[in-house]
Amino acid sequence: MKKRFANHVVWITGGGSGIGRALALELAEQGADVAVSGRRQLRLDEVAREIEGRGARGLGVECDVTSEESLAAAVKLVVDSWGRLDVTIANAGFSVAGAIESLSAEDWRRQFDTNVVGSAQTARFALPELRKTKGRMVFVASVASMICTPKLGAYNASKYALRAVGQTLAMELHGSGVSCTTIHPGMVESEITSVNNEGSFDPALKDKRPQNLIWPADKAARVCADAIWLRKREFVFTGHGKLGAFIGRHAPDLVHLAVTRFGKKKR
Numbered sequence: 001m002k003k004r005f006a007n008h009v010v011w012i013t014g015g016g017s018g019i020g021r022a023l024a025l026e027l028a029e030q031g032a033d034v035a036v037s038g039r040r041q042l043r044l045d046e047v048a049r050e051i052e053g054r055g056a057r058g059l060g061v062e063c064d065v066t067s068e069e070s071l072a073a074a075v076k077l078v079v080d081s082w083g084r085l086d087v088t089i090a091n092a093g094f095s096v097a098g099a100i101e102s103l104s105a106e107d108w109r110r111q112f113d114t115n116v117v118g119s120a121q122t123a124r125f126a127l128p129e130l131r132k133t134k135g136r137m138v139f140v141a142s143v144a145s146m147i148c149t150p151k152l153g154a155y156n157a158s159k160y161a162l163r164a165v166g167q168t169l170a171m172e173l174h175g176s177g178v179s180c181t182t183i184h185p186g187m188v189e190s191e192i193t194s195v196n197n198e199g200s201f202d203p204a205l206k207d208k209r210p211q212n213l214i215w216p217a218d219k220a221a222r223v224c225a226d227a228i229w230l231r232k233r234e235f236v237f238t239g240h241g242k243l244g245a246f247i248g249r250h251a252p253d254l255v256h257l258a259v260t261r262f263g264k265k266k267r
Contacts, residue, residue: 006031014092018190022217065118134177147248179231186241
């Protein structure tokens, strides 16, 4: 395997599971030293050991992306430990589910505080270091930023907003040497369906997504690593994700018709 990310220091929020963990391991395979952040230190330490098992340096950095103090401390720890920061991947996020008329203001704030404000503040604290290395800023959004589904209005809105953050930051960074990539995955193996509306991990929650459409996390990590290396502004995957994104952007009336006429379950 090419060591494209040799001598690179990578920091990934939401790095304890799913795409975040898979990206940490993939980038370690490609030569990077990787720090992973999240709220479960034991899980982060496990991932750090897996990184080290691939011949790279690993670091578990506990961090709550809704706290500016926590983000600032995480960046400082990574840079103090390894002297630089080349890639930051804002991957922390979860889904608040429920019909719009059932969601409280607190539900909306909790969703946006993590998925949108948390990602934007991750970039804010990382960018001074990324400017020094002409590095890469990455947001992990979703195909849900382009196509909506019922009972996920808060999540859809947060990912639409994150897409806007990524597009805007790419413009603001133009000419600086720092790139901004926004990644839009389709359905990928992760623990997002096991996180409740309060943002807490609940192993009793079941993944109701169609299993035959879900990509393995390691496969997703490989294509994401390519997009990050190439400094793409936006990257959409899987096959069904590309189709959904295209229809959502160019034929929203068709989406509405399909959902309202054919998507309702018989009561």
